[in-house]
Amino acid sequence: MIRLSVNVNKVATLRNSRGGPQPDLIHATRVIVDAGCTGITVHPRADERHITRRDVYEVAAHLQPLRDQVEYNIEGDPRPDLLDMVEEVKPHQCTLVPVRPGEVTSEAGWDPRTSTQIVTEATARLKALGIRVSVFVDPREEAVRWASGVGADRIELYTEPYARAFERGDSAARTSFAAFSSAAQLAHELGLGINAGHDLDLDNLALFRDLPYLDEVSIGHALISRALFVGLDKVTREYLSALGV
Numbered sequence: 001m002i003r004l005s006v007n008v009n010k011v012a013t014l015r016n017s018r019g020g021p022q023p024d025l026i027h028a029t030r031v032i033v034d035a036g037c038t039g040i041t042v043h044p045r046a047d048e049r050h051i052t053r054r055d056v057y058e059v060a061a062h063l064q065p066l067r068d069q070v071e072y073n074i075e076g077d078p079r080p081d082l083l084d085m086v087e088e089v090k091p092h093q094c095t096l097v098p099v100r101p102g103e104v105t106s107e108a109g110w111d112p113r114t115s116t117q118i119v120t121e122a123t124a125r126l127k128a129l130g131i132r133v134s135v136f137v138d139p140r141e142e143a144v145r146w147a148s149g150v151g152a153d154r155i156e157l158y159t160e161p162y163a164r165a166f167e168r169g170d171s172a173a174r175t176s177f178a179a180f181s182s183a184a185q186l187a188h189e190l191g192l193g194i195n196a197g198h199d200l201d202l203d204n205l206a207l208f209r210d211l212p213y214l215d216e217v218s219i220g221h222a223l224i225s226r227a228l229f230v231g232l233d234k235v236t237r238e239y240l241s242a243l244g245v
Contacts, residue, residue, distance in 0.1 A: 002209060002243045005039025005073050006032045006236065007197070007220025008059075012050040025055055026062050028232060033063075033070055035236035036245070041218050043075040044082065045099070053085065060089045067092075073218065075136075078122035087129060094126050095156050095195070095218075097136040109137035109158040112146035119150045127151065134195050139183035147192060154193035154215065157183060162208060163199035173207060181212055188213045202226070205242045217243065 011028045015021065029040055042059060044051040056074065063072050072091035076082040077099040086094050096119055098110050110119070123133045134154035137143040139161070147155045157180055165176035184194045197218030200208060205217070219239060227235045 001245060002214050003039050003071065003216040004037050004236075004239055004243055004245065005041045005071065005216055005218045006037055006223060006239075007041040007043065007075075007218050008032070008224075009041075009043050009050040009220055010224040012052070012055060016050060026058060029059055029062055031232045032236050033066065035233045036240055037236050038069060039071045039073060039216065039218075041073040041075060041095075041220070043097075044085070045076070046079060046081075056085060056089060060091070073134075075218075078118055083122055083125065086126060086131065090129060090131060093132040093134055093154075095134040095136060096122060096152075097156075109143055109156075110135055110146065112137075112140070112142040114146075116146070116150050123151045127153070134193075137183075139180045141183070141186060144183050144186050144190065144192070147187070148190040152192060154195050155183075155187050156195040156197055156218065158198050159196050159200055159208070160198045163201070163204055166204040166207070173204070177207055177211070180208075184212045184214065202238060202242050205239075209243050 008025060008028055011023055011025050015023055040059060042051045042056055044053060044056050060072060063070050071093060073093040073095060074086050074091045075095040075097055078096050126133050132153045134156045135147045135152045136156045136158060137147050138158050144155060162176045162180055166173040187194050193215045194213050195216040196214060200217055200219050201222035223235055223239055
């Protein structure tokens, strides 16, 4: 079964735009979980422009009684304060992503030419605590092998290229999907689990859910955007249905 992990960053972005407590992040988390979702993702950036440090702990506290049913995933670059926070919270999974100065959202996976030292050390530290480690990569052989080399448990495939290809039509979508399938096959052969995320939506999931060995998809922007029109409970159930859950 493919797990859906809902990224709630956009709820926090809307809240922070006004400076008050609404919309309430814990209420949103509760609605998503009550609709049957078994994963919640947060990405606390250093500038706290959406998820704050306080949010990370409050979501963790809310999910603690449900720890056997709902996985908590914290995304972020392996900076010292992020790693310290993950060590304290002990989520089920930490997804290590590269962060580029000035980016609005993630723009690419780890460059396989990047020195492995920082990521390898962070991965070892977190795995020693029983935290599953995933690293964010592009669907390329060298990137998947880089992820294996740093000791990750899983990769998270950066799926924006697939989403853009899907918009161009069936042929482009299937060509892109084939590249992602090859990356997933290699990851599986190397003993890595496979997550995926970025610009996946109800339309392009119809094909992407057939990715070999897919363990989890992380979806935020498209899901929260649709929730503005149909409601968070309804759209969470729609995504679970799209994944065959």
